[in-house]
Amino acid sequence: MSDGKKHRSHLPMPNTEKPSFIAYDAKDPDSKFPPIEQLRPPRGAPNVLLILIDDAGFGSSSAFGGPCQTPAAEKLAEEGLKYNRFHTTALCSPTRQALLTGRNHHSAGMGGITEIATGAPGYCSVLPNSMSPLAKTLKLNGYSTAQFGKCHEVPVWQTSSAGPFDAWPTGGGGFEYFYGFIGGEANQWYPTLFEGTTPIEVKKTPEEGYHLMEDLADKANGWISQQKALASDKPFFVYFAPGATHAPHHVPKEWADKYKGQFDQGWDKLREETLARQKRLGVVSPDCQLTAPNSEVPAWDSVPEDMKPVLRRQMEVYAGFMEYTDYHIGRVIDGLKKLGVYEDTLIYYIIGDNGASAEGGVNGCFNEMSYFNMLQLYETPEYLTERLDKLGGPESYNHFSAAWALAMNTPYQWTKQVASHWGGTRNGTIVSWPNGIKAKNELRMQFSHVIDVAPTILEAAGIPQPVSVDGIQQDPIEGTSMLYSFNEEQAPDRHETQYFEMFGNRGIYHKGWTAVTKHRTPWAPMGAEVPAFDDDIWELYEPGDWSQANDVAKTNPQKLLELQRLWLIEATRYKVLPLDDRMIEKINPDTAGRPVLVKGKTQLLFGGMGRLSENCVLNLKNKSHSVTAEIVVPEKGAEGVIISQGANIGGWVLYAKDGKLKYCYNWGGLKLFMVESADRIPAGEHQVRMEFAYDGGGMGKGGMATLFIDGQKVGEGRIDATLAMIFSADDGCDVGEDSGAAISPDYPPGHNSFNGKVKGVLLSIAEDEGEGHQVDPALAIQMALARQ
Incomplete structure (x- = not known):
């Protein structure tokens, strides 16, 4: 149909038309088909x-x-x-x-x-x-x-x-x-x-x-x-x-x-x-x-x-x-x-x-x-x-x-x-x-x-x-x-x-008038106390008050009440209610009521996976956990990142440096905690592991990191403090490299990929750790799926 006859209210629009007459032979003079039309907006529509x-x-x-x-x-x-x-x-x-x-x-x-x-x-x-x-x-x-x-x-x-x-x-x-x-x-x-x-x-x-x-x-x-x-x-x-x-x-x-x-x-x-x-x-x-x-x-x-x-x-x-x-x-x-x-x-x-x-x-x-x-x-x-x-x-x-x-x-x-x-x-x-x-x-x-x-x-x-x-x-x-x-x-x-x-900060504009109430301060601590909604103090500003500089709530209480009522009507109309000023509860998906991608207490990642945001990775913060990787080390020795999460502003990385297994915890860019194995990782296929024993007693506490190669302890070190809430809003988790800004100064941004092969990495919260500081690779997938 021509542009002027298109009915654009129901989308998508029909893209073909059934002909009114079908001839046996296309050469029949009554056999007419309009040219194929390309979909375009109405004439004159701007970029x-x-x-x-x-x-x-x-x-x-x-x-x-x-x-x-x-x-x-x-x-x-x-x-x-x-x-x-x-x-x-x-x-x-x-x-x-x-x-x-x-x-x-x-x-x-x-x-x-x-x-x-x-x-x-x-x-x-x-x-x-x-x-x-x-x-x-x-x-x-x-x-x-x-x-x-x-x-x-x-x-x-x-x-x-x-x-x-x-x-x-x-x-x-x-x-x-x-x-x-x-x-x-x-x-x-x-x-x-x-x-x-x-x-x-x-x-x-x-x-x-x-x-x-x-x-x-x-x-x-x-x-x-x-x-x-x-x-x-x-x-x-x-x-x-x-x-x-x-x-x-x-x-x-x-x-x-x-x-x-x-x-x-x-x-x-x-x-x-x-x-x-x-x-x-x-x-x-x-x-x-x-x-x-x-x-x-x-x-x-x-x-x-x-x-x-x-x-x-x-x-x-x-x-x-x-x-x-x-x-x-x-x-x-x-x-x-x-x-x-x-x-x-x-x-x-x-x-x-x-x-x-x-x-x-x-x-x-x-x-x-x-x-x-x-x-x-x-x-x-x-x-x-x-x-x-x-x-x-x-x-x-x-x-x-x-x-x-x-x-x-x-x-x-x-x-x-x-x-x-x-x-x-x-x-x-x-x-x-x-x-x-x-x-x-x-x-x-x-x-x-x-x-x-x-x-x-x-x-x-x-x-x-x-x-x-x-x-x-x-x-x-x-x-x-x-x-x-x-x-x-x-x-x-x-x-x-x-x-x-x-966040409970509310306002209503109506024909020049504004009624407003500030409920929460942006730079206040996340757990700071806030007043009950009914205790918030409302302000009223007249139409000529360009910058909301002169509060007239006390001199015109009737107008304020009228606008407060109008705010409630609009809030009901547009799904604003119930008001919710909780912060910590909304960050936690369990109390917020939203789905999570990663369920259970283990997650299996494979080589080549990367750019995984923190919402897509098992949350290891504020708890004891382990990171176990199956790797293949070349004859010339291991070098590069096995798995990383975060950036130079905070995060952790398990990697090889000069053939040795290393773990770096970057505490918000403020301090680096390093743990290194005593010996080099041998050539061939091996399992490397970092176990973190969390001190407990609240969020952001420290713990002890211990390194293992094929179940044998090869190093340990103290991590004095950890990040309680977030590593990075942008840099995610990568297997086999550390994309973006480097977590550890031991390697540069980019060009830090593991020089062998990372077959898979199992992240596990404490109660799911393998016995003997080793995970059976054959059971890793089964274990991960069983917790889903």
Whole structure:
């Protein structure tokens, strides 16, 4: 059927038609068949480039008055529109799920990040199949689709190479091509990457100039060029979400050095300078007030002088990282211009999936994992000062101080995770579409939310919201198209009501009014006490209060009550209830109620398996355990990694060095514990084993590591402390190598594969250890299966 007659509400559409007349002979004049039609969107549908950067506050980018130079964003704004009342959900996975579906994050099952999913419908991390992702809807209407960068929407029990891949970009996500990482963050120097669902190796090293941001831009430009070369009449949908500027703040040194001395004044003065620039740009109201300093972080003048150089460098590194990120985004946009498709491309450049992150704690950190492992006390001023020049480089896994995050959210209160206040949810956004938007370099002040992007793109493409997809009736999109505001500056708001919730931090917007309550502080310890929900103190802000600076709850209690009631109605409508502020219980899958990939107390891994996230590997933390490997040693002697888990920021590795068996436990990059065999491993087939006897008495305690070759004890050593919660958010477990940043200094990153053969490795929690410090290889598989 012709394009104009297609019924696009039920997807996929029929791809063939039954002829009304069938002749015996094709030469019969009545034998007529229409030419085979290629699926295409409605005429005039634009290309779409959707850019989402990470952990960037409203007051960070120079396009919105911030100190971090973003010339690509500024240039795009000159050719399009700035939206200064665009909002996110205050956290990454929820924002991304909402962005790609047009539904509120709880409606789409993503009330938190995937790692803390529970059995509650609004928090399960499983996207209902009644909510077709935008990319899938576009693909089924004839778009070419590709995603580059971060995907943090896959349920953690589905992140391995065993699948299922329903929630992966190229599985059920609707993308025909994916190049990026699965999870919350990536080591920008040594990322764990997938092409489609296949793990791939990065061929360059940081010393050779590798950085993930450049890699992603190269891949995006290459894919777009190929797509236009082969199917020039077919529009594309590219989702470019690089994971920058999320921690770790990794950037080439020369980019950070551009900002030397620019933050010597400290965060308090920086907030004042930023607000002044914002007023000059007009991205805040002329009478906007700077919100009061946060009492939970120190004033800059009270910071000890010996700590200030570290803190200044943290901000220099972050600013360099943002400018470097923007530079490569500019390369992608310039690529569209070189191909001659820029004019007909609808571009969204969303500067942050939430506000700036305060997860670095009050002092910031050299290793972000110290925050999650409750080790930040060890990152003393002396420790940080010794590593000042390494911040941002391959040896670091750094994050800046929460005070810098607050400054990056100027003029608003609070940060990422705090969905109650604009500091956590208001993100500057730029929209450009030369052939579809007449206005240039104009400001749009209509209230909008991340759920509004999907319906905007569908309306711009002339594609209806689907009624059914794959035979499943679809829930209505909950966002409001922003297209009405593209060419009408004074158009009244259409998105008049929006709830917010994250970790019990709650807010409601309605026709200019906001009622909010902050429940949990982002940098508080994981087990910190929080008040009962009914004891939370609510604040009320009037429509003219741009920055939520003047609380009028006491003078207008009736309006506050009205909005609190409205929040409860919206929370019920969108699956926010029951509220859940537990943290430790949600990290533990047993108490959270989510599935686990690895069941039982043993796991058998085989040679060649790798890039296994911590959710895909038997959890050996805080308990006695063993690691047993069957290996074949060449005549020249054993060398290289047998099995590893983690990275230079924390982990463990069993390997051979100069023919001897070694075990290294890397305690958060703070200290290395080494155990080595007295003798070399003989040539031939052997069983090597490490037994760890945990001290007990709580989490993160030490123990004794003992090495065995063919059941005979060959070495032992004390491990004084272990990591309680996590090794790495990016580097996983590898058999036969240590991919990414090296755990032990005994071998280099890359080129550390075992020089013989690793036939298999059995991980076992104490009660399943073999007798006589040896495991019968013939029974290993049987043992593993019996525990499933």
